[in-house]
Amino acid sequence: MLKTITAKIEAGERVTYDEGLFLAEQTDVLTLGRLANIVRERKNGNFAYYNTNIHLNPTNVCVYRCVFCAFRSDLKTPKAYTFTDDQIRERVAEARANGATEIHVVGGLHHQKDFDWYLNIVRVIHEAWPQIHIKAWTAVEINWFSFLTKQPTRWILEQLKAAGLGSMPGGGAEIFHANVRDKICEHKADGGEWLKIHREAHELGLRSNATMLYGHIEEPRHRVDHLCRLRELQDQTRGFQTFIPLAFHPENTGLDHIRKPSGQTDLAVMALSRIMLDNFDHIKAYWIMLGEKIAQVALSFGADDLDGTVVHELIYHDAGAKTPEGMTVDQIHRLILEAGRVPVERDTLYHRVHRDGREWSVGEPILVGKC
Ligand code: V47
Ligand code: SF4
Numbered sequence: 001m002l003k004t005i006t007a008k009i010e011a012g013e014r015v016t017y018d019e020g021l022f023l024a025e026q027t028d029v030l031t032l033g034r035l036a037n038i039v040r041e042r043k044n045g046n047f048a049y050y051n052t053n054i055h056l057n058p059t060n061v062c063v064y065r066c067v068f069c070a071f072r073s074d075l076k077t078p079k080a081y082t083f084t085d086d087q088i089r090e091r092v093a094e095a096r097a098n099g100a101t102e103i104h105v106v107g108g109l110h111h112q113k114d115f116d117w118y119l120n121i122v123r124v125i126h127e128a129w130p131q132i133h134i135k136a137w138t139a140v141e142i143n144w145f146s147f148l149t150k151q152p153t154r155w156i157l158e159q160l161k162a163a164g165l166g167s168m169p170g171g172g173a174e175i176f177h178a179n180v181r182d183k184i185c186e187h188k189a190d191g192g193e194w195l196k197i198h199r200e201a202h203e204l205g206l207r208s209n210a211t212m213l214y215g216h217i218e219e220p221r222h223r224v225d226h227l228c229r230l231r232e233l234q235d236q237t238r239g240f241q242t243f244i245p246l247a248f249h250p251e252n253t254g255l256d257h258i259r260k261p262s263g264q265t266d267l268a269v270m271a272l273s274r275i276m277l278d279n280f281d282h283i284k285a286y287w288i289m290l291g292e293k294i295a296q297v298a299l300s301f302g303a304d305d306l307d308g309t310v311v312h313e314l315i316y317h318d319a320g321a322k323t324p325e326g327m328t329v330d331q332i333h334r335l336i337l338e339a340g341r342v343p344v345e346r347d348t349l350y351h352r353v354h355r356d357g358r359e360w361s362v363g364e365p366i367l368v369g370k371c
Contacts, residue, residue, distance in 0.1 A: 002027065009035050009275060012042065017228050020276050024220035029268045029301075036271035036302030043281060043368045044304040048341035050332045051348065052360075053102035053308035054095040057315065058083040058121055062108030066185040068174075068216055070252035070319035072108050082110065085124050092128040098311065099358030102348045105136035106171055106315075115145045115156070119163055126164025133166040133348040135209075139197035140172030143189035154200045161204060167348055168201050170209030170244055176229050177222040184216060184255075195233050202239025207349060209284075210240050214269050215248035215261030223269065227276040234279045241350060242282040242305060245269045247289050251320025260320075263294050267301045274302025281368040282350070288323050289316045292335055299339040305346075306332060 001022050005015055015023070023032060059082040062072035073080040083091075095103055103125060110117075118137065125134050137145075137160065146153045157165075175181055176191030189197070198208050212226050234240050247266050250256045261269075274283045285303035287295035295306055311326035327335075329345075336343040344366070345353040352363035 002031070006035065009038055012278075014278050015275055017224060020224040020227065020272065021221055023275060024224050024268075024272055029264050029271070032268055032271035032275070033301040036274035037300055039274050039278065040283070040302050040304055046340075046342050047304065047344045047366075048299050048336040048339065049282070049305040049344050049346045049350070049366070050329075050336070051102055051308040051346055052098065052100050052329065052353075053104055053348075054091065054098065054100045054311050055313050056083075056088065056091050056103055056105045056125075057107045058088065058105065059107045059110045059113070060314070061110040061112075063111045064109055064185065064187045065254075066174075066188065067254035068184055068213065068248060068250075068319075069315075070249070071315045075110075075112070082113075085120070088121060088124050089128050092125055092132065094311070095132060096129055097358065098309070099355065099360060100132065100309075101353055101360060101362075102133045102135055102308065104169060105134065106138055106141065106169060109141065109144045115149045115159075118145060119159055122160055122163040122165050130164070134164055135167045135169050135348055136160070136165055138169055138172035139194045140189050142168075142197050143193055153197050154204070157197075157201055157204055157206065161206060165206065167206055167241075168198070168208035170211040170240075170242070173211045173226070173230075174213045175218045175222050176226050177218070180218045180222050191229065195229060198239065199233060199237055202237035207239055207241050209242045209244060210280075211244045211246050212269075212273070213246045213248055215265060216250075216255055216258055223272065224276065227273060231277055231279060234277070238279070240280055242284045243273055243277050243280045244284040244286050244307075245273050246286065249289065249316050249319035249321055253319055263297075266290055266294050267298060270298045270303055271301045287327070287335075288313050289321055291323055292327070296335050296339045299336065299341050306336070 005019050060073045061075050061080050145156045210230050247261045250258050282305045283303050284305040285295040285298035286307045333343045350366045354361050354363045
Protein backbone atom coordinates (compact mmCIF):
# COMPACT_ATOMS: atom_id res chain seq x y z
CA MET A 1 0.00 0.00 0.00
CA LEU A 2 2.85 2.42 0.82
CA LYS A 3 4.13 2.25 -2.78
CA THR A 4 0.70 3.18 -4.15
CA ILE A 5 0.33 6.03 -1.64
CA THR A 6 3.81 7.37 -2.39
CA ALA A 7 3.10 7.34 -6.12
CA LYS A 8 -0.18 9.17 -5.53
CA ILE A 9 1.42 11.85 -3.40
CA GLU A 10 4.23 12.34 -5.92
CA ALA A 11 1.61 12.73 -8.67
CA GLY A 12 -0.41 15.21 -6.57
CA GLU A 13 -3.34 12.80 -6.23
CA ARG A 14 -5.67 12.42 -3.25
CA VAL A 15 -5.15 9.78 -0.57
CA THR A 16 -8.33 7.86 0.40
CA TYR A 17 -9.73 7.26 3.91
CA ASP A 18 -8.33 3.69 3.92
CA GLU A 19 -4.93 4.88 2.75
CA GLY A 20 -5.02 7.60 5.41
CA LEU A 21 -5.76 4.95 8.02
CA PHE A 22 -2.82 2.89 6.79
CA LEU A 23 -0.59 5.95 7.13
CA ALA A 24 -1.96 6.73 10.60
CA GLU A 25 -1.65 3.16 11.91
CA GLN A 26 1.21 1.52 10.10
CA THR A 27 3.67 4.09 8.78
CA ASP A 28 6.75 5.33 10.59
CA VAL A 29 7.12 9.01 11.36
CA LEU A 30 10.11 9.63 9.06
CA THR A 31 8.29 8.19 6.05
CA LEU A 32 5.25 10.31 6.91
CA GLY A 33 7.48 13.35 7.20
CA ARG A 34 9.13 12.71 3.84
CA LEU A 35 5.76 12.36 2.11
CA ALA A 36 4.29 15.40 3.87
CA ASN A 37 7.31 17.48 2.92
CA ILE A 38 6.63 16.76 -0.77
CA VAL A 39 3.15 18.30 -0.41
CA ARG A 40 4.42 21.15 1.77
CA GLU A 41 7.16 22.19 -0.66
CA ARG A 42 4.88 21.81 -3.68
CA LYS A 43 2.44 24.25 -2.12
CA ASN A 44 4.66 26.64 -0.19
CA GLY A 45 8.21 26.05 -1.41
CA ASN A 46 10.73 27.04 1.20
CA PHE A 47 8.59 29.71 2.83
CA ALA A 48 7.51 29.59 6.46
CA TYR A 49 4.85 32.10 7.46
CA TYR A 50 4.12 33.80 10.75
CA ASN A 51 1.97 36.69 11.87
CA THR A 52 2.17 39.37 14.52
CA ASN A 53 -0.88 38.89 16.67
CA ILE A 54 -2.29 39.19 20.14
CA HIS A 55 -4.84 37.05 21.97
CA LEU A 56 -7.85 38.21 23.93
CA ASN A 57 -9.90 35.77 26.02
CA PRO A 58 -12.56 38.17 27.35
CA THR A 59 -13.93 35.76 29.97
CA ASN A 60 -13.12 32.32 31.30
CA VAL A 61 -16.59 31.82 32.80
CA CYS A 62 -18.19 28.97 30.87
CA VAL A 63 -21.41 26.99 31.14
CA TYR A 64 -19.82 23.98 29.48
CA ARG A 65 -17.47 21.51 31.13
CA CYS A 66 -15.33 20.04 28.38
CA VAL A 67 -13.29 17.39 30.13
CA PHE A 68 -10.05 18.48 28.40
CA CYS A 69 -10.33 22.15 29.37
CA ALA A 70 -8.25 23.78 32.11
CA PHE A 71 -9.20 27.31 31.13
CA ARG A 72 -12.90 27.47 32.08
CA SER A 73 -14.12 28.67 35.43
CA ASP A 74 -17.34 28.82 37.42
CA LEU A 75 -18.57 32.34 38.09
CA LYS A 76 -18.03 32.31 41.84
CA THR A 77 -14.46 31.08 42.07
CA PRO A 78 -11.35 33.26 42.50
CA LYS A 79 -10.10 32.24 39.05
CA ALA A 80 -13.14 33.74 37.25
CA TYR A 81 -12.63 36.95 35.31
CA THR A 82 -14.56 39.04 32.79
CA PHE A 83 -13.10 41.96 30.86
CA THR A 84 -14.64 45.42 30.80
CA ASP A 85 -14.77 47.52 27.63
CA ASP A 86 -11.86 49.57 28.96
CA GLN A 87 -9.74 46.46 29.48
CA ILE A 88 -10.54 45.43 25.90
CA ARG A 89 -9.48 48.87 24.64
CA GLU A 90 -6.24 48.53 26.64
CA ARG A 91 -5.54 45.19 24.93
CA VAL A 92 -6.15 46.81 21.53
CA ALA A 93 -3.78 49.67 22.45
CA GLU A 94 -1.18 47.06 23.42
CA ALA A 95 -1.73 45.27 20.10
CA ARG A 96 -1.17 48.55 18.27
CA ALA A 97 1.98 49.33 20.25
CA ASN A 98 3.31 45.86 19.34
CA GLY A 99 2.54 46.34 15.65
CA ALA A 100 0.03 43.44 15.65
CA THR A 101 -1.98 42.88 12.49
CA GLU A 102 -4.49 40.48 14.11
CA ILE A 103 -6.40 40.06 17.35
CA HIS A 104 -7.53 36.50 18.08
CA VAL A 105 -10.60 36.51 20.34
CA VAL A 106 -12.15 33.43 21.97
CA GLY A 107 -13.41 32.70 25.46
CA GLY A 108 -15.95 30.98 27.67
CA LEU A 109 -19.72 30.89 27.28
CA HIS A 110 -20.75 33.16 30.12
CA HIS A 111 -24.31 32.41 31.25
CA GLN A 112 -24.92 36.00 32.43
CA LYS A 113 -23.86 37.65 29.18
CA ASP A 114 -26.16 38.01 26.22
CA PHE A 115 -25.24 38.03 22.55
CA ASP A 116 -24.99 41.85 22.57
CA TRP A 117 -22.13 41.61 25.05
CA TYR A 118 -20.15 39.42 22.63
CA LEU A 119 -21.16 41.52 19.63
CA ASN A 120 -20.10 44.66 21.47
CA ILE A 121 -16.59 43.23 21.97
CA VAL A 122 -16.16 43.10 18.19
CA ARG A 123 -17.52 46.66 17.89
CA VAL A 124 -15.26 48.02 20.65
CA ILE A 125 -12.17 46.51 19.01
CA HIS A 126 -13.17 47.67 15.53
CA GLU A 127 -13.89 51.22 16.70
CA ALA A 128 -10.68 51.40 18.75
CA TRP A 129 -8.53 50.40 15.76
CA PRO A 130 -10.26 49.65 12.43
CA GLN A 131 -6.99 48.47 10.80
CA ILE A 132 -6.58 45.39 13.01
CA HIS A 133 -8.05 42.13 11.69
CA ILE A 134 -10.53 40.62 14.14
CA LYS A 135 -10.45 36.80 14.10
CA ALA A 136 -13.09 35.95 16.65
CA TRP A 137 -15.50 33.38 18.10
CA THR A 138 -15.41 29.69 17.30
CA ALA A 139 -18.31 27.80 15.76
CA VAL A 140 -19.15 26.60 19.29
CA GLU A 141 -19.62 30.21 20.38
CA ILE A 142 -21.69 31.03 17.28
CA ASN A 143 -23.89 28.04 18.10
CA TRP A 144 -24.27 29.34 21.70
CA PHE A 145 -25.22 32.83 20.46
CA SER A 146 -27.87 31.22 18.27
CA PHE A 147 -29.23 29.40 21.33
CA LEU A 148 -29.29 32.67 23.31
CA THR A 149 -31.00 34.75 20.63
CA LYS A 150 -33.17 32.01 19.08
CA GLN A 151 -31.87 33.30 15.74
CA PRO A 152 -30.25 31.17 13.02
CA THR A 153 -26.46 30.90 13.07
CA ARG A 154 -26.29 32.61 9.66
CA TRP A 155 -27.99 35.68 11.17
CA ILE A 156 -25.46 35.68 14.03
CA LEU A 157 -22.59 35.61 11.55
CA GLU A 158 -24.14 38.47 9.58
CA GLN A 159 -24.40 40.63 12.72
CA LEU A 160 -20.79 39.92 13.66
CA LYS A 161 -19.54 40.62 10.15
CA ALA A 162 -21.38 43.95 10.08
CA ALA A 163 -19.75 44.84 13.44
CA GLY A 164 -16.22 44.25 12.09
CA LEU A 165 -15.54 40.50 12.28
CA GLY A 166 -12.80 39.63 9.76
CA SER A 167 -12.62 35.82 10.00
CA MET A 168 -13.21 32.86 12.31
CA PRO A 169 -10.64 30.83 14.24
CA GLY A 170 -10.67 27.05 14.01
CA GLY A 171 -11.32 26.15 17.63
CA GLY A 172 -14.10 23.97 19.00
CA ALA A 173 -13.62 21.25 16.37
CA GLU A 174 -11.94 18.84 18.85
CA ILE A 175 -12.79 15.43 17.30
CA PHE A 176 -15.96 15.31 15.19
CA HIS A 177 -16.66 11.59 15.61
CA ALA A 178 -19.60 11.24 18.04
CA ASN A 179 -18.05 8.26 19.88
CA VAL A 180 -15.28 10.58 21.09
CA ARG A 181 -17.06 13.94 21.09
CA ASP A 182 -19.85 12.65 23.35
CA LYS A 183 -17.24 11.65 25.92
CA ILE A 184 -15.09 14.79 25.95
CA CYS A 185 -17.54 17.63 25.27
CA GLU A 186 -21.07 16.28 25.10
CA HIS A 187 -22.83 19.66 25.48
CA LYS A 188 -21.01 21.38 22.68
CA ALA A 189 -22.19 21.86 19.09
CA ASP A 190 -21.68 18.48 17.39
CA GLY A 191 -19.45 17.85 14.40
CA GLY A 192 -22.23 18.43 11.85
CA GLU A 193 -23.18 21.75 13.47
CA TRP A 194 -19.52 22.90 13.58
CA LEU A 195 -19.15 22.17 9.87
CA LYS A 196 -22.49 23.81 9.02
CA ILE A 197 -21.45 27.06 10.73
CA HIS A 198 -18.13 27.15 8.87
CA ARG A 199 -19.99 26.50 5.62
CA GLU A 200 -22.25 29.46 6.34
CA ALA A 201 -19.30 31.67 7.23
CA HIS A 202 -17.63 30.76 3.92
CA GLU A 203 -20.85 31.48 2.03
CA LEU A 204 -20.90 34.94 3.64
CA GLY A 205 -17.36 35.55 2.39
CA LEU A 206 -15.63 34.98 5.74
CA ARG A 207 -12.53 32.79 5.74
CA SER A 208 -11.90 30.44 8.66
CA ASN A 209 -9.46 27.96 10.12
CA ALA A 210 -9.94 24.40 11.33
CA THR A 211 -8.38 22.47 14.20
CA MET A 212 -8.24 18.94 15.63
CA LEU A 213 -7.51 18.20 19.27
CA TYR A 214 -5.44 15.00 19.42
CA GLY A 215 -3.62 12.91 21.99
CA HIS A 216 -6.47 12.19 24.44
CA ILE A 217 -8.96 9.28 24.03
CA GLU A 218 -9.25 9.30 20.25
CA GLU A 219 -7.94 6.52 17.98
CA PRO A 220 -6.21 6.91 14.60
CA ARG A 221 -9.50 6.21 12.78
CA HIS A 222 -11.12 9.20 14.50
CA ARG A 223 -8.32 11.49 13.32
CA VAL A 224 -8.61 10.24 9.74
CA ASP A 225 -12.40 10.63 9.83
CA HIS A 226 -12.00 14.21 11.14
CA LEU A 227 -9.58 15.14 8.36
CA CYS A 228 -11.83 13.58 5.68
CA ARG A 229 -14.85 15.60 6.89
CA LEU A 230 -12.87 18.83 6.72
CA ARG A 231 -11.54 17.96 3.28
CA GLU A 232 -15.07 17.31 2.04
CA LEU A 233 -16.33 20.73 3.16
CA GLN A 234 -13.25 22.43 1.74
CA ASP A 235 -13.97 20.81 -1.65
CA GLN A 236 -17.32 22.57 -1.60
CA THR A 237 -16.45 26.03 -0.20
CA ARG A 238 -12.66 26.61 -0.42
CA GLY A 239 -13.16 28.82 2.63
CA PHE A 240 -10.63 27.24 5.00
CA GLN A 241 -7.22 28.83 5.11
CA THR A 242 -5.23 26.86 7.63
CA PHE A 243 -5.45 23.62 9.55
CA ILE A 244 -4.00 23.50 13.06
CA PRO A 245 -3.49 20.16 14.85
CA LEU A 246 -3.72 20.91 18.60
CA ALA A 247 -1.81 18.63 20.98
CA PHE A 248 -3.70 17.85 24.17
CA HIS A 249 -2.21 19.34 27.35
CA PRO A 250 -3.51 17.29 30.29
CA GLU A 251 -2.46 19.36 33.34
CA ASN A 252 -5.35 20.72 35.44
CA THR A 253 -7.94 18.95 33.27
CA GLY A 254 -10.35 16.06 33.87
CA LEU A 255 -8.00 13.88 31.79
CA ASP A 256 -4.83 14.55 33.76
CA HIS A 257 -4.12 10.80 33.97
CA ILE A 258 -3.33 10.82 30.23
CA ARG A 259 0.23 11.57 29.16
CA LYS A 260 0.87 14.53 26.89
CA PRO A 261 1.46 13.38 23.27
CA SER A 262 5.12 12.72 22.47
CA GLY A 263 7.13 14.72 19.95
CA GLN A 264 6.89 11.69 17.67
CA THR A 265 3.06 11.81 17.78
CA ASP A 266 3.08 15.59 17.22
CA LEU A 267 5.15 15.19 14.07
CA ALA A 268 3.18 12.16 12.81
CA VAL A 269 -0.16 14.00 13.19
CA MET A 270 1.27 17.09 11.52
CA ALA A 271 2.49 15.02 8.57
CA LEU A 272 -0.75 13.00 8.29
CA SER A 273 -2.73 16.26 8.24
CA ARG A 274 -0.58 17.71 5.46
CA ILE A 275 -0.98 14.56 3.38
CA MET A 276 -4.75 14.15 3.88
CA LEU A 277 -5.75 17.81 3.54
CA ASP A 278 -4.61 18.18 -0.04
CA ASN A 279 -7.04 21.09 -0.57
CA PHE A 280 -5.81 23.17 2.39
CA ASP A 281 -3.15 25.73 1.52
CA HIS A 282 -1.56 25.89 4.96
CA ILE A 283 -0.82 23.70 7.97
CA LYS A 284 0.10 25.50 11.16
CA ALA A 285 2.55 24.33 13.81
CA TYR A 286 1.17 26.32 16.73
CA TRP A 287 4.44 26.82 18.61
CA ILE A 288 2.68 27.86 21.82
CA MET A 289 1.40 24.36 22.32
CA LEU A 290 4.03 22.31 20.49
CA GLY A 291 6.98 24.14 22.00
CA GLU A 292 9.54 25.97 19.89
CA LYS A 293 11.66 22.87 19.22
CA ILE A 294 8.95 20.58 17.85
CA ALA A 295 7.41 23.51 15.95
CA GLN A 296 10.77 24.12 14.28
CA VAL A 297 11.15 20.48 13.23
CA ALA A 298 7.48 20.44 12.11
CA LEU A 299 8.49 22.86 9.33
CA SER A 300 9.98 19.76 7.65
CA PHE A 301 6.99 17.51 8.52
CA GLY A 302 4.28 19.33 6.60
CA ALA A 303 3.88 22.62 8.46
CA ASP A 304 4.47 25.93 6.69
CA ASP A 305 3.16 28.33 9.33
CA LEU A 306 4.03 29.02 12.96
CA ASP A 307 1.13 31.29 13.94
CA GLY A 308 2.30 34.43 15.62
CA THR A 309 4.04 36.41 18.22
CA VAL A 310 1.16 35.48 20.48
CA VAL A 311 0.91 37.49 23.68
CA HIS A 312 -1.50 36.69 26.56
CA GLU A 313 -2.21 33.08 25.65
CA LEU A 314 -4.23 31.43 28.48
CA ILE A 315 -5.89 28.26 27.17
CA TYR A 316 -2.69 26.17 26.96
CA HIS A 317 -0.89 27.86 29.80
CA ASP A 318 -3.74 27.00 32.17
CA ALA A 319 -3.31 23.42 30.94
CA GLY A 320 0.40 23.36 31.72
CA ALA A 321 2.15 24.65 28.57
CA LYS A 322 5.71 25.64 29.49
CA THR A 323 6.32 27.81 26.43
CA PRO A 324 6.63 31.57 26.90
CA GLU A 325 3.38 33.50 26.31
CA GLY A 326 4.96 35.38 23.45
CA MET A 327 7.97 35.33 21.11
CA THR A 328 9.57 38.34 19.45
CA VAL A 329 9.81 38.63 15.67
CA ASP A 330 13.60 38.18 15.93
CA GLN A 331 13.12 34.91 17.82
CA ILE A 332 10.60 33.61 15.25
CA HIS A 333 12.96 34.57 12.39
CA ARG A 334 15.87 32.74 14.01
CA LEU A 335 13.73 29.65 14.56
CA ILE A 336 12.64 29.58 10.90
CA LEU A 337 16.07 30.36 9.44
CA GLU A 338 17.72 27.66 11.54
CA ALA A 339 15.18 25.20 10.06
CA GLY A 340 16.43 26.14 6.59
CA ARG A 341 13.22 27.99 5.66
CA VAL A 342 12.57 31.58 4.60
CA PRO A 343 10.48 33.66 7.04
CA VAL A 344 7.57 35.61 5.59
CA GLU A 345 5.27 37.77 7.69
CA ARG A 346 1.66 37.39 6.57
CA ASP A 347 -1.61 38.92 7.66
CA THR A 348 -4.61 36.80 8.67
CA LEU A 349 -5.81 36.45 5.08
CA TYR A 350 -2.36 35.47 3.78
CA HIS A 351 -1.11 38.67 2.22
CA ARG A 352 2.51 39.65 2.67
CA VAL A 353 2.97 42.30 5.33
CA HIS A 354 5.32 45.19 4.58
CA ARG A 355 6.63 46.45 7.87
CA ASP A 356 8.59 49.38 9.22
CA GLY A 357 8.82 48.73 12.95
CA ARG A 358 5.35 48.83 14.41
CA GLU A 359 3.92 50.44 11.24
CA TRP A 360 2.76 48.03 8.56
CA SER A 361 0.77 47.79 5.37
CA VAL A 362 -0.79 44.85 3.57
CA GLY A 363 0.97 43.74 0.40
CA GLU A 364 0.32 41.18 -2.32
CA PRO A 365 -1.55 37.89 -1.71
CA ILE A 366 0.58 34.80 -1.11
CA LEU A 367 0.00 32.43 -4.04
CA VAL A 368 0.18 28.80 -3.05
CA GLY A 369 1.65 26.34 -5.53
CA LYS A 370 3.49 29.16 -7.34
CA CYS A 371 6.76 29.10 -5.45
O1 V47 B 1 -11.12 24.52 20.84
C1 V47 B 1 -8.63 23.53 25.01
C2 V47 B 1 -8.16 23.56 22.52
C3 V47 B 1 -8.86 25.30 21.27
C4 V47 B 1 -6.95 22.34 25.69
O2 V47 B 1 -7.62 29.43 14.31
C5 V47 B 1 -6.85 22.52 24.32
O3 V47 B 1 -5.65 30.32 14.12
C6 V47 B 1 -4.93 21.30 24.28
O4 V47 B 1 -8.61 26.79 18.44
N1 V47 B 1 -4.97 21.06 25.60
C7 V47 B 1 -8.80 26.82 21.16
N2 V47 B 1 -5.84 22.01 23.61
C8 V47 B 1 -7.52 27.28 20.47
C9 V47 B 1 -7.66 27.30 18.97
C10 V47 B 1 -6.62 27.95 18.12
C11 V47 B 1 -5.34 28.10 18.57
C12 V47 B 1 -4.42 28.73 17.73
C13 V47 B 1 -4.77 29.23 16.50
C14 V47 B 1 -6.08 29.08 16.07
C15 V47 B 1 -6.49 29.63 14.75
C16 V47 B 1 -7.02 28.43 16.87
O5 V47 B 1 -7.90 24.89 22.21
C17 V47 B 1 -10.11 24.64 21.77
C18 V47 B 1 -9.60 23.28 22.14
O6 V47 B 1 -9.57 22.44 21.01
N3 V47 B 1 -7.90 23.25 23.94
N4 V47 B 1 -8.06 22.98 26.11
C19 V47 B 1 -5.96 21.56 26.35
N5 V47 B 1 -6.01 21.31 27.64
FE1 SF4 C 1 -15.94 26.16 27.78
FE2 SF4 C 1 -14.42 26.22 25.58
FE3 SF4 C 1 -13.43 25.24 27.87
FE4 SF4 C 1 -15.31 23.87 26.56
S1 SF4 C 1 -13.20 24.33 25.79
S2 SF4 C 1 -15.27 24.28 28.78
S3 SF4 C 1 -16.55 25.50 25.69
S4 SF4 C 1 -14.03 27.34 27.51
